[in-house]
Amino acid sequence: MNWQAVDRYAKSLIKEAGHKIRISFFNKIHIDSKADPNDLVTNIDREIEQFFISRIQRDFPTHKIFGEEGFGDNIVSLDGIIWILDPIDGTMNFVHQKRNFAISLGIYAEGVGMLGYIYDVMGDDFYHAAKGEGAYFNDELLPELEPTPIHEAIVGINARWVAPNRYVNNEKIMDLITTCRGTRSYGSAAMELSYVASGRLDAYISTRLSPWDIAGGIIIAQEVGAVATNFNGDKPGLLSQEPFIVARPGLHEQILTNYIEMKK
Numbered sequence: 387m388n389w390q391a392v393d394r395y396a397k398s399l400i401k402e403a404g405h406k407i408r409i410s411f412f413n414k415i416h417i418d419s420k421a422d423p424n425d426l427v428t429n430i431d432r433e434i435e436q437f438f439i440s441r442i443q444r445d446f447p448t449h450k451i452f453g454e455e456g457f458g459d460n461i462v463s464l465d466g467i468i469w470i471l472d473p474i475d476g477t478m479n480f481v482h483q484k485r486n487f488a489i490s491l492g493i494y495a496e497g498v499g500m501l502g503y504i505y506d507v508m509g510d511d512f513y514h515a516a517k518g519e520g521a522y523f524n525d526e527l528l529p530e531l532e533p534t535p536i537h538e539a540i541v542g543i544n545a546r547w548v549a550p551n552r553y554v555n556n557e558k559i560m561d562l563i564t565t566c567r568g569t570r571s572y573g574s575a576a577m578e579l580s581y582v583a584s585g586r587l588d589a590y591i592s593t594r595l596s597p598w599d600i601a602g603g604i605i606i607a608q609e610v611g612a613v614a615t616n617f618n619g620d621k622p623g624l625l626s627q628e629p630f631i632v633a634r635p636g637l638h639e640q641i642l643t644n645y646i647e648m649k650k
């Protein structure tokens with residue numbers, strides 16, 4: 387496989403998809419809900435996924451596609467080359483804010499992350515990485531991440547985990563948010579991952595993410611030495627939903643050990 391050619395192809399495909407999303411605001415967007423009334427999906431999420439699939443199937447017929455909206459392949463193993471795609475990560479932001487959403491794509495070969503992309507469509511900010519080649523913010527090489535103590539860290543976390551919930555001990559989360567320097571919540575897991583990789587956030591935590599939320603970002607994160615795992619400290623799975631934490635080295639272990647207590 388000529389990965390440089392795949393990389394050039396994927397970048398241009400993502401930019402083209404971003405353009406389609408930006409011009410979609412000129413027309414009425416149709417909004418539906420999925421699992422619950424706040425779990426939104428639009429015709430644009432679906433159309434963009436279908437756009438990627440039609441191009442990838444035409445130009446890389448042996449590759450498989452695993453996308454949030456379900457138009458791709460039924461993936462039960464990580465064999466072969468798989469494009470793991472979230473056509474719009476942050477659909478609620480797409481609908482309500484018309485910004486702060488991203489296209490997320492990771493390309494895996496036999497389960498190994500080869501190419502990762504997160505495109506902040508309205509900011510026109512492109513985070514990308516190729517395995518072993520470093521990670522970039524637009525054309526800028528991102529430096530290796532240094533450790534940061536918890537009291538100087540900005541942590542990306544949704545405020546709902548501070549309230550009682552069925553996933554984590556919220557009192558420990560309260561300790562975390564009062565100990566760290568500050569918290570932020572952007573509403574797009576992929577963007578938050580790109581922020582950790584580029585040092586804009588020091589950690590990001592979510593109790594439940596899907597493979598397409600993290601597939602692109604973990605390849606980028608790995609290139610700068612960020613540590614990404616589930617709450618057991620294991621490598622994130624790419625076939626099911628799992629809790630997720632990514633952080634600077636050292637800080638990851640500190641947060642996981644002292645502030646994350648999963649409910650049984």
Ligand code: 2AM
Pocket residue numbers: 421425454472474475476477478544573574575576594595596599
């Ligand atoms: P989405 O916009 O692609 O659905 C919001 O905090 C983040 O969590 C977004 O990255 C969002 O992705 C994801 N998310 C939203 N609803 C979710 C759900 N029901 N299960 C898992 N992840 C979800």
Ligand code: CA
Pocket residue numbers: 426427454477
């Ligand atoms: Ca969704």
Ligand code: CA
Pocket residue numbers: 454472474475476575598599
């Ligand atoms: Ca998502």
Ligand code: CA
Pocket residue numbers: 431454472473474475476477
């Ligand atoms: Ca999505």
